[in-house]
Amino acid sequence: MKIIKYPERKEWIDILKRPSLGDELVNENVLEVLNEVRKKGDLAIKHFTQKFDKVDLQNFVVSKAELDEASDLVDSTLKKCIEIARQNIEKFHSSQNSVRKVVETTPGVFCWQKSVAIDTVGLYIPGGTAPLFSTVLMLGVPAKLAGCKRIVLCTPPNKEGKVHPAILYTAKAIGLTEIYKVGGIQSIGAMAFGTETIPKVAKIFGPGNLYVTAAKQMIGMQGVAIDMPAGPSEVAILADKTCNPAFIAADLLSQAEHGPDSQVLLITCEESIIAPVQEQLDLQLQNLPRKDIAIKALENSKAIIVKSISEMLEIVNEYAPEHLIIATDQAMEMAEQVSNAGSVFIGNYSPESAGDYASGTNHALPTAGYAKGYSGVNLDSFMKKISFQQISKYGIFNIGPIIEKMAEAEDLLGHKYAATVRLKSIAND
Amino acid sequence: MKIIKYPERKEWIDILKRPSLGDELVNENVLEVLNEVRKKGDLAIKHFTQKFDKVDLQNFVVSKAELDEASDLVDSTLKKCIEIARQNIEKFHSSQNSVRKVVETTPGVFCWQKSVAIDTVGLYIPGGTAPLFSTVLMLGVPAKLAGCKRIVLCTPPNKEGKVHPAILYTAKAIGLTEIYKVGGIQSIGAMAFGTETIPKVAKIFGPGNLYVTAAKQMIGMQGVAIDMPAGPSEVAILADKTCNPAFIAADLLSQAEHGPDSQVLLITCEESIIAPVQEQLDLQLQNLPRKDIAIKALENSKAIIVKSISEMLEIVNEYAPEHLIIATDQAMEMAEQVSNAGSVFIGNYSPESAGDYASGTNHALPTAGYAKGYSGVNLDSFMKKISFQQISKYGIFNIGPIIEKMAEAEDLLGHKYAATVRLKSIAND
Numbered sequence: 001m002k003i004i005k006y007p008e009r010k011e012w013i014d015i016l017k018r019p020s021l022g023d024e025l026v027n028e029n030v031l032e033v034l035n036e037v038r039k040k041g042d043l044a045i046k047h048f049t050q051k052f053d054k055v056d057l058q059n060f061v062v063s064k065a066e067l068d069e070a071s072d073l074v075d076s077t078l079k080k081c082i083e084i085a086r087q088n089i090e091k092f093h094s095s096q097n098s099v100r101k102v103v104e105t106t107p108g109v110f111c112w113q114k115s116v117a118i119d120t121v122g123l124y125i126p127g128g129t130a131p132l133f134s135t136v137l138m139l140g141v142p143a144k145l146a147g148c149k150r151i152v153l154c155t156p157p158n159k160e161g162k163v164h165p166a167i168l169y170t171a172k173a174i175g176l177t178e179i180y181k182v183g184g185i186q187s188i189g190a191m192a193f194g195t196e197t198i199p200k201v202a203k204i205f206g207p208g209n210l211y212v213t214a215a216k217q218m219i220g221m222q223g224v225a226i227d228m229p230a231g232p233s234e235v236a237i238l239a240d241k242t243c244n245p246a247f248i249a250a251d252l253l254s255q256a257e258h259g260p261d262s263q264v265l266l267i268t269c270e271e272s273i274i275a276p277v278q279e280q281l282d283l284q285l286q287n288l289p290r291k292d293i294a295i296k297a298l299e300n301s302k303a304i305i306v307k308s309i310s311e312m313l314e315i316v317n318e319y320a321p322e323h324l325i326i327a328t329d330q331a332m333e334m335a336e337q338v339s340n341a342g343s344v345f346i347g348n349y350s351p352e353s354a355g356d357y358a359s360g361t362n363h364a365l366p367t368a369g370y371a372k373g374y375s376g377v378n379l380d381s382f383m384k385k386i387s388f389q390q391i392s393k394y395g396i397f398n399i400g401p402i403i404e405k406m407a408e409a410e411d412l413l414g415h416k417y418a419a420t421v422r423l424k425s426i427a428n429d
Numbered sequence: 430m431k432i433i434k435y436p437e438r439k440e441w442i443d444i445l446k447r448p449s450l451g452d453e454l455v456n457e458n459v460l461e462v463l464n465e466v467r468k469k470g471d472l473a474i475k476h477f478t479q480k481f482d483k484v485d486l487q488n489f490v491v492s493k494a495e496l497d498e499a500s501d502l503v504d505s506t507l508k509k510c511i512e513i514a515r516q517n518i519e520k521f522h523s524s525q526n527s528v529r530k531v532v533e534t535t536p537g538v539f540c541w542q543k544s545v546a547i548d549t550v551g552l553y554i555p556g557g558t559a560p561l562f563s564t565v566l567m568l569g570v571p572a573k574l575a576g577c578k579r580i581v582l583c584t585p586p587n588k589e590g591k592v593h594p595a596i597l598y599t600a601k602a603i604g605l606t607e608i609y610k611v612g613g614i615q616s617i618g619a620m621a622f623g624t625e626t627i628p629k630v631a632k633i634f635g636p637g638n639l640y641v642t643a644a645k646q647m648i649g650m651q652g653v654a655i656d657m658p659a660g661p662s663e664v665a666i667l668a669d670k671t672c673n674p675a676f677i678a679a680d681l682l683s684q685a686e687h688g689p690d691s692q693v694l695l696i697t698c699e700e701s702i703i704a705p706v707q708e709q710l711d712l713q714l715q716n717l718p719r720k721d722i723a724i725k726a727l728e729n730s731k732a733i734i735v736k737s738i739s740e741m742l743e744i745v746n747e748y749a750p751e752h753l754i755i756a757t758d759q760a761m762e763m764a765e766q767v768s769n770a771g772s773v774f775i776g777n778y779s780p781e782s783a784g785d786y787a788s789g790t791n792h793a794l795p796t797a798g799y800a801k802g803y804s805g806v807n808l809d810s811f812m813k814k815i816s817f818q819q820i821s822k823y824g825i826f827n828i829g830p831i832i833e834k835m836a837e838a839e840d841l842l843g844h845k846y847a848a849t850v851r852l853k854s855i856a857n858d
Contacts, residue, residue, distance in 0.1 A: 078838050081831040088534035088828075095530045096542060103524045105517035105789035113525060116768050118802050130839045166838055202802035217650045221658070225802030229650070244854065250847040257843035284850075289842050335817060339545050346819040351847035354820055357835045358828045360534035361816040373547055373631035373654030375814040385804040387790040388764055390775040391783055399517075399787045402510040406786045409507050409595055410559045413718050414686035418679040418780035421713075425673065 001252075001266065001281075001298055003274060005305045016319045018231070018263060018368055019300060030185050030214045037189030042196045048186040053127075055161045061197065062163065062179035070168035082137070082170055085358040089141045092360030096379035108395025115383040117147035118225075120199060122191035123176075124206030127156035127183055131164035132207075134356060138363050138377065139205045140174045146382035151176055152191060152201055156183020184208075185215040192219035203227070205377065207364065227377050231368035234263030235352055236321035236341075238312050238334065239277075241270045243327035244348055248273075249280030251325055252301070253294050254353050260296035263367075265319065266303040267312050274303050313337050320371040323352045342366050342376045393429075396422050430681075430695065430710070430727055432703060434734045445748045447660070447692060447797055448729060459614050459643045466618030471625045477615040482556075484590045490626065491592065491608035499597035511566070511599055514787040518570045521789030525808035537824025544812040546576035547654075549628060551620035552605075553635030556585035556612055560593035561636075563785060567792050567806065568634045569603045575811035580605055581620060581630055585612020613637075614644040621648035632656070634806065636793065656806050660797035663692030664781055665750035665770075667741050667763065668706075670699045672756035673777055677702075678709030680754055681730070682723050683782050689725035694748065695732040696741050703732050742766050749800040752781045771795050771805045822858075825851050 007015055036044040050056050102112045123139040125132055136153070143151045153176050155163055163181055171179055180198055182190055188208075194200030203225040204216060216226045235255040239248055252264050266277065281298070285291055306312055313334060316324060320340035328334060331347045338344055342365030343355050355361045364377035375381070391399070400419040407415035436444055465473040479485050531541045552568040554561055565582070572580045582605050584592055592610055600608055609627055611619055617637075623629030632654040633645055645655045664684040668677055681693050695706065710727070714720055735741055742763060745753060749769035757763060760776045767773055771794030772784050784790045793806035804810070820828070829848040836844035 078834055081834045084535070084828075084831050085835065088538070091534045092532050092540045095532045098527065101524045103521050103789065105520045106513070106787075109517070109783070109788050111521045111789045113807060119768060130841060132839060134835060134839060220649065221646045223658075223798065225799070229652075246850050246854070247847070250843070250850045254841070254843040254847040257841060284846065288846075289840075294843065332819070335819075338815065339548060341815055343816045343818070346817060347821075349822050349825040349851055350818055350820040351825075351832075351851060353832050353836055353841075353844040353847045354538070354825070354828060355816075355818055356832075356844060358535075358831045359538050359818045359820065360532065360540045361818050366813075369652065370654070371813065371815075373813065376816060378542060378814055378816070380809070380814070384795075384800065384802065385807055385809070386767065386770055386800075387772045387784075387805060387807070388775060389772070389779055389784055389788045389790050390761065390764075391779040391788065392776075393778050396778040396780075396783070399513075399783060402513050402787045403780075403782050403785075405507055405510045406514065406563060407782055410561060410563060411718075412559060412683070412686060412782075414679070414683040414723065415782040415785060417713065417717070418676070418683040418782045421675050421679045422778055422780060425675070 001278070001301045001303045003303045003305070006307060007304065012315060012318055015302065015304065019261060026210055026214050030211055030218060033185040034189040034215060034218060037186055037195070038193040045182055045186050045190055045195060048184070049157065049182060052184050053156050054159050055157050057157060057161050057181060060181040062168065062181060067168055067172045067177070070165035071172065073165035074169040078166065079169070082133070082173060086137055086141060086174060088358055088360035089137055090145060093142045093145050093379045106395065106398045108392040108398055110390045111387065113385050113387050115380065115385055117149070117383050118202050119148065120150040120152070120201045121148045121382060122152045122154065122201035122204045124187060124204060124208055124212065125153060125155040125167055126208050126212070127158065131166050133166040133170040134363065135207065136167055136170040137174065140171065140176050142377065142379050143382050144175055146379055148382055150199065151178065152199060153179045154182045154187035154191060155179070157181040185211050188212060188215035188219060192222065192224045205364065205381070227364060227381055228366050228370060228374045232261040232263060233258045234321055234367055235323040235325060236265040236267060236316050236319055237325040238316060238328055239266065239268045239273055240328040241273060242329045243273060245273060245276035245280045247348055247351070248277050248327060249284050251351055252281065253284055253288060254351065255323070256294035256297035256301065257288060257290040260293055262297040264297060264301035265321065267306065267315055269306050269308055269312055271305050274305070309334065320369045322365045322367045322371065323355070325350065325352060340372050342371045393426050397426055430707070430730045430732045432732045432734070435736060436733065441744060441747055444731065444733065448690060455639055455643050459640055459647060462614040463618040463644060463647060466615055466624070467622045474611055474615050474619055474624060477613070478586065478611060481613050482585050483588050484586050486586060486590050486610060489610040491597065491610060496597055496601045496606070499594035500601065502594035503598040507595065508598070511562070511602060515566055515570060515603060517787055517789035518566055519574060522571045522574050522808045535824065535827045537821040537827055539819045540816065542814050542816050544809065544814055546578070546812050547631050548577065549579040549581070549630045550577045550811060551581045551583065551630035551633045553616060553633065553637055553641065554582060554584040554596055555637050555641070556587065560595050562595040562599040563792065564635065565596055565599040566603065569600065569605050571806065571808050572811050573604055575808055577811055579628065580607065581628060582608045583611045583616035583620060584608070586610035614640050617641060617644035617648060621651065621653045634793065634810070656793060656810055657795050657799060657803045661690040661692060662687045663750055663796055664752040664754065665694040665696060665745050665748055666754040667745060667757055668695065668697045668702055669757040670702060671758045672702060674702060674705035674709045676777055676780070677706050677756060678713050680780055681710065682713055682717060683780065684752070685723035685726035685730070686717060686719040689722055691726040693726060693730035694750065696735065696744055698735050698737055698741055700734050703734070738763065749798045751794045751796045751800065752784070754779065754781060769801050771800045822855050826855055
């Protein structure tokens with residue numbers, strides 16, 4: 001880790017800059033694949049699955065037999081853990097349900113807002129090195145809770161044309177049964193445009209590599225909503241002398257092991273904690289299987305020493321981390337002042353990995369500073385809000401003249417007349 | 430209006446298709462302007478303001494003197510109407526505030542979600558033929574309510590370098606004072622990247638033409654959130670024999686006058702209402718100042734006769750209109766079954782123009798079928814949700830083993846160890 005001491009405020013932007021991802025070429029390739037999928041449907045899916053996943057699949061629908069088989073391959077302890085995590089995620093996301101409130105804004109004018117499930121949603125679960133069955137929980141549980149009628153899951157096959165059993169088991173356990181062995185850009189295209197086999201969805205969720213993210217952003221320009229753009233994972237830790245250096249090091253490593261481009265920041269106003277954290281990092285690194293990845297990530301990472309607790313908060317709000325751990329004496333008070341972050345972990349016994357798996361909060365969170373404008377995935381992500389108004393005769397009598405005056409001032413006389421025709425009719429009653 | 434009788438379900442998609450907008454060329458031009466703004470800042474803004482708005486502005490900051498002057502130019506009745514509309518919008522959007530609920534998902538594991546205002550937001554108010562001061566209310570009131578710290582408003586100058594007084598007056602009335610006379614693509618670029626004068630914002634709101642929309646979508650790919658993509662305005666009306674044909678015609682025209690590409694749909698299972706509505710359309714068209722525009726819009730519009738009330742609902746949910754008026758006997762019951770729409774107007778005395786100006790609901794709504802996956806602008810649009818978790822020793826004792834097991838199954842041993850190191854420390858307590 002690079003140690004930065006008492007930086008001037010004007011240096012913050014440079015210090016907090018994420019490594020930028022060159023993407024001109026990525027975009028061109030992605031667009032090509034998307035266009036092929038749009039034009040050729042299933043045929044293009046087959047072609048790209050062969051090209052990118054190196055497997056020739058006759059059928060990319062996951063069968064009932066495959067789902068049943070997966071269940072036999074997952075050990076019972078893991079099944080129990082998945083069930084407890086599911087329950088916690090369900091409890092937390094249930095609490096996000098909004099209650100309908102009818103407001104009478106003017107006598108006779110009743111307005112309300114209603115959350116309605118998005119009919120058809122698509123969940124993308126990456127393949128790659130780790131079988132991310134936890135992401136199946138994070139996306140599938142709230143989609144089910146929201147009441148989405150059709151939930152499509154796409155995940156890439158391995159070279160044998162199979163999907164990791166933990167992914168299939170988890171999907172089935174939470175009631176997802178429409179699963180396709182399709183990954184990468186081609187799966188995003190399939191869910192965005194629809195193919196003969198895979199339905200077009202209204203919103204696509206889920207993490208992915210540079211290509212999947214670019215594909216999601218592009219289809220976002222073509223009528224399909226997306227959860228958020230996703231970049232490399234990141235954590236910022238605010239710590240003071242009450243922190244436990246071994247815990248801090250473990251948390252930094254749990255993030256650093258994600259990938260060489262993972263972002264790790266330690267921010268403190270107590271210089272004395274840096275050395276013990278470094279020591280613990282060196283110690284813990286030795287036993288880490290993904291040591292090489294973590295070392296690379298740590299090379300780009302920073303420990304920043306600032307002057308005060310308020311500066312710690314300011315700099316972290318400027319950075320807007322995906323995950324924020326607050327390991328300080330006044331962790332709760334500091335948490336109240338966080339304005340930009342995806343998910344916040346308060347106190348010494350709240351590791352980030354708790355939120356990744358089992359605390360109940362969602363782990364699909366905004367990275368790359370997007371936390372300034374975006375929420376992480378939550379129950380609302382699977383719903384849209386529709387507004388309603390019911391206006392009585394007395395109501396239009398009250399606001400009709402206001403509509404008339406304002407519409408006239410905007411030179412929209414048709415708008416005005418829609419009020420006038422009703423006011424006249426009431427006058428003649 | 431084209432009358433379509435009892436279409437087969439398989440014909441629906443074609444019937445409901447919106448006119449598509451060729452945009453290859455648009456995108457290229459937009460990208461060029463955005464890149465110039467990013468590279469050259471204020472200099473590019475000046476250049477494009479001269480090029481597109483035909484005015485050479487030395488300074489595009491709206492001064493306090495200009496704001497004061499605007500106030501003198503707005504008549505007092507309009508001021509009163511704006512104030513009542515403001516109050517209604519504020520009442521309705523205040524009701525959307527969410528309450529914090531702390532959930533103990535597992536003993537010792539406390540999770541909650543908090544809505545926090547987006548620090549810096551940008552509002553775009555189009556110029557063009559109509560001075561859309563109502564949009565200043567629709568975006569500015571909830572931004573203020575949410576508590577956004579910095580609210581930037583951009584709106585194009587006219588050829589004299591001025592902004593319509595109703596826009597400036599409304600902005601000032603609701604407490605917006607950072608106003609720039611910059612429009613079109615260049616204003617979106619300015620707010621996305623920041624210039625010497627205009628700050629970079631985290632989210633951009635507001636309607637606009639094809640170019641503005643394309644610019645918003647593109648900067649949406651570069652780290653700035655946007656409210657939603659916006660297309661031509663549209664209304665669908667569900668009517669039965671209890672409707673008032675004069676009201677229906679007025680509502681259709683109030684939409685049709687927006688632009689020749691506006692979308693108007695009338696859906697009914699009572700063929701007998703078509704003729705009187707047509708008659709009223711012909712009658713009311715005669716006095717409409719924007720008659721030519723409305724006639725063009727009506728040419729592309731459709732009256733669809735279906736077999737039943739349930740088919741009326743199915744077809745409208747498939748269309749996902751921006752505005753939906755329900756002028757039927759069972760309007761309220763039908764409203765409950767609407768799953769895809771931006772804003773719903775229930776009963777004969779709820780014209781769409783009520784929501785455009787004064788009922789309290791927002792008029793910034795998803796068009797082009799986006800209502801399937803997007804909400805209209807609401808209080809939440811100006812906030813993001815941050816999740817928090819506070820885990821006690823007892824809490825990590827309870828969920829630590831679950832984290833360990835799941836992390837191990839995902840081959841993320843660093844994640845596992847972040848739980849292990851805490852469990853060990855507790856065991857040694």
